[in-house]
Amino acid sequence: MTPAGLQTAIGYQFQSPALLEQALTHRSCGGSNNERLEFLGDGLLNAVIGSALYACRPRDDEGALSRLRASLVREATLAGIARGFELGSLLRLGESERKTGGHRRDSILSDALEALLGAIWLDGGFEAAQRCCLDWFAARLQALPDPESLKDPKTRLQEWLQGQGLALPGYQVLAADGPPHRRRFTVRCTLAGDPRHAEAEAGSRREAEQRAARLLLEQLGVVMRPVPQENGDA
Structure with a gap:
């Protein structure tokens, strides 16, 4: 996977390559890393998915909506989406993380996906980030489980x-x-x-x-x- 291939996969072309590079840089590399972008992406992700669930599940109460959102924004789900984009192959990791297979770890992949979303927000605005988020989760939003099962x-x-x-x-x-x-x-x-x-x-x-x-x-x-x-x- 190349940076150009990743941008095709996620459906967004960065105006600032530096933001994309930062989103793919784990804190183990030191210096400018993706932790702040992850914070930004996490907030946007919860808001966008929460809004989508509110619209598509009008009869569900708060508890059901909360369980559904938690199932969508949980680490394993985000890591699954990141793997679909082959995000791990582009992550910049410190030596110790590389040696221990950090590019395959759910926690690192899910954080990088949130950072990527935060970077899109800064690069192209909220609407661009919202569109990407909804595109990435479209299949999951169409196949929601019974909230009771969660x-x-x-x-x-x-x-x-x-x-x-x-x-x-x-x-x-x-x-x-x-x-x-x-x-x-x-x-x-x-x-x-x-x-x-x-x-x-x-x-x-x-x-x-x-x-x-x-x-x-x-x-x-x-x-x-x-x-x-x-x-x-x-």
């Missing part, structure tokens, strides 16, 4: 218990092991007055709680519909 296990468990007139679940950290950069948390999820419980382990307390809640939902016979996964296609 509820996380903790929310689903809480709502199910409330629907049954039962007390909210409790979460207890049983263990937190490992070095600071590789912590492992073991969490138990319990129900008041019910011997059933579930334990799960993950790299963060939040994720361990979510996994334990999912296991307990399975014990209760509550079906959790799978959240649509990003396949990396643009």
Whole structure:
């Protein structure tokens, strides 16, 4: 992929090549990098996608719209779009990031895509950036999942218990092991007055709680519909 090929792929021709170069420069390179552009692109992305959802889903409430937007602007989705543009091949990375495959990492790809959007805004104005954003997300906006399927296990468990007139679940950290950069948390999820419980382990307390809640939902016979996964296609 060349810079010219990338501009064809994203549907925008930069007037300022320097802005495009900055958008593709990771902070590991030092100097002028894409962090500020990423900040700008992130704000625009949330506003444009939020506006599009508001228009195309007039019957959805705030919670449903928020879940749909989160599914579209999440790291995995943005990285999938970036891969479709072959963005990773053009990223300017520091030596350590290059050696560890930073051009393939979801976090770096998603940040670069937001930075690219911010750069388009500065280079061609809001309308140009908005058009690109809507073009990039067009297929996803036409194939939105059921908002209910996007509820996380903790929310689903809480709502199910409330629907049954039962007390909210409790979460207890049983263990937190490992070095600071590789912590492992073991969490138990319990129900008041019910011997059933579930334990799960993950790299963060939040994720361990979510996994334990999912296991307990399975014990209760509550079906959790799978959240649509990003396949990396643009």
